[in-house]
Amino acid sequence: MMELRWLEAFVAVAEELHFGRAAERLHMAQSPLSQVIRKLEKNVGSPLFKRSTRTVELTAPGQALLPYAYRILRSLNNAMDAARSAEGVPTGRFTLGFSGMHNHDTLPRITRALRENFPGVDLNLVGGIRTFDGMRQVRNEDLDASFLGIIGDVGTPLRAREISRHHLGVVVPTDHPLAHRDAIPIHQLRGESFVMGPVDGNSSMTVAALQICHAAGFQPEIAQAVSDPFLIVSMVAAGVGITILPSEVLPILPEAATWIELEGDPVPFSHGVVWSDDNESEPLQAFLTILDSIFPEPTLQ
Template sequence: MELRQIEAFLAVAEELHFGRAAHRLRMAQSPLSQTIKKLEKSLGTALFERNTRAVSLTTAGYAFLPHARKILEEFDLARRAATADSGEVYGRLSIGFSGALNHKTLPPLTRALRNRYPRLELTLTGGLLTQDALDQLGNGSLDLSFIGLPVDAPSLATRSIAVEPLGAVLPEDHPLAGRASISLAELAVDGFITMPAAQGSTLREAIFSACTAAGFRPRVVQEVSDPYTALSLVAGGVGVSLMPDSVAGIMPGGTVFRPLSGAVPLLDSGIAWNPALISPALKLALELADTVLPTPAR
């Protein structure tokens, strides 16, 4: 397999027309067709369905497409790294996060990465619950992710970066909204807004554990994947929820955050990565994270 064959495949896959692809590559159509045939022969499968009217990708072509793009991206990255000034760092880093729950932990790391390594390309994926993040770390779609702890993922490495007390998020007209703090047991009759059980949310598990310790099982009235959406639903009077105290500063209008009295439940959050897939960029990010996101004292 040659780089020019990958370039030819991508041109045809994106144009779905051999004539336009040949024009884009500044070559004749016949050599382009021969290049594609050689690539298909080396792979042992057809990448395109061809007829007199149209060109379309086969199932194998669709499967090959993202990898072909990555090959060219990595080649471009290698070329730029090889010609970079001494001391410059090139690479790509994909970081996952949940959204509102990481509004205090994500910015210090990304800001430090951009300041220290301006040539490092960052891709941020938001709205991830813990299990989604673990799956993507496992298959290499993400390099690093902010997650809730603990997790059952023996193949991944994790480190705690924050331990926060949970508090109650209430509509501003809730009967307990005027109190300085409330007992969790006082919310036993309320409907709760939580994350979906099927998506493996650590926050949801923390909510259920805290409510169970307070002597009741929460009655779930709405499940949403995004924590800030949960806050918005609280503002709309749909129900109540529990959130770490870091969200107190980003509450939407119509909501209040109230600390819990008694034995306060805690939410442990951290970062996770796949030790089997440590790139130079990830190594640098982990070293920087040790400084800007130190492990909290217990």
């Protein structure tokens, strides 16, 4: 019969891809760890790792087992948390992803309230999370929830909750020829140099900016692609190029950058939280309770 400690050992080796580091992480010697893995492989009936003198790699059976091992270990942790929370005080670890620019207001409010109202929840914050990376990590249970930009249906088993709804505009350096304008049509940005996030499909903000440029009949000329959203507005202020961002950035714009409205109907951009229906942990339910109490359903700003 398979033992829980075998799965813990398997996950450690799968994540470290090194028996020595995995043994150190588990506070055991390398030889007993190798014996545990061999027992697990005998029980499964297939090798789980390809071993050489220099590398350790997951085999196809190992790759197939890993998500189920995560799920079993997570279910055990959830069960333990539920038992500790039986008296009405949720406990356990809660891992929340966020992106700095979008969360300059929301993150402090919700984390402070979570700590004040549910001190038994161990909050772990993971920064630099872009939309589709966040969705993938929530789906894979690497994150319990993540703040992100919302574009379209997130797909089962994920659930999304809108927090804020803003509209897109243009950010330019204060010495740019367009800086004195109150509003401009999007097609007037043709030929401008842009600063954007990486064009890899991971950022909902970059996807939205590209969509409105394409709808206006042009492909933006990207002078610089950077993943840090704060660096985007800093580079605009430095004169590297212009960018398209939601109006939520207005409070944090550098002095050398200015905001210009887009002519026509406002182009909305929603920011929210995503989590998985498969996650039944007490800390997640505590987080969702706080979310509903602090952030009502938004209107366009």
